Amino acid sequence: MRIGAIDCGTNSIRLLIAEVEQTENGPQLVDLERIMKIVRLGEGVDATGKFAEAALQRTFAVAREYAEILARYDVQSLRFGATSATRDAQNRQIFIEGIEEILGVRPEVIAGEEEAALSFAGAASAVNNSDQRTVVVDLGGGSTEFVLGNQQGIVAARSLNIGCVRLTERYAASSPLTVEQREQILLDVDRAIDEAAETIDFYSAERLIGVAGTATTVTAHALNLDTYDSQAINATYLPVKEIEKAARSLYSMDREQRAALGFMHEGRIDVIGTGALIWARIVERLSQLSGGKIDGAIASEFDILDGLVLSQIDSTR
16 A cells, blocks of 8 residues: 655655555555655745745645656555644635645644654654653744654643744844844744743653754764765764754855755755754753753654654554
8 A cells, every 4th residue: 555645844845655564563664755845835924924925836836746746656545734834824725725626635734733743753663762751853944843752652742933944034044143143043942942841841851853854954964974865864863062063063154155065955055054053952952951861862864744654554454
């Protein structure tokens, strides 16, 4: 059986098509296609509360490409998850109806807590299975999800509006970031982490996993990769200081310097400085809040997209 999932966030729209194979250890997923396009659907949403027409048309164009790929693979089950930007946009109905017309499936506007749970499921499926209490942080374009859990399931989760696109736009973040911009961004991040700590017992956490493009791009920079290499990045552990060093390097670069990095996706160039600063601060603060038990972070290439596929397995048997 072939299952598909599309994750449409503030910055990117991603497609995963997987074959479900039954084994002695239960169903296993084999990737057939994994594609990411940056469309910046959430461009301007933080300021206007609405999707821009140009952003909708960029997204619809990629959805048409994905429809052709899904048909070619004869996908039997498809789940479309729309996250932060769609939650915030007052004119989301235009987006929902447009996607349904193109793909024949109605997009689900995923609540922040469900997004966190799906990200946890995806990350946990690919990073060294452990019963340690683990925090998964999904740092996206519009929001960041914090979820605490272990092999027994989710303990607590919180979604907060501190994505890399949102804060880049909010503070007109430049390349490189100025001292004032960094201070403004960090105030928002600290407030968000304090709010998350009201729900999540970070002191009980023993491990931190970062998912999505910011965390993996910071890892690629720390590893000095010439090109983006998912296999080299996935499950890589970096200490706090190495993450801070890589982040500082990225937010101190100008646009041309970032663009020259072989692993850098064109659509991340203008937001990676903000994203790297957010990620480094999250790692630093969670290390403090855990009493030092968290002393770094693991990058995972598997996240909500994989969670959306995994969620369909039981229902398609």
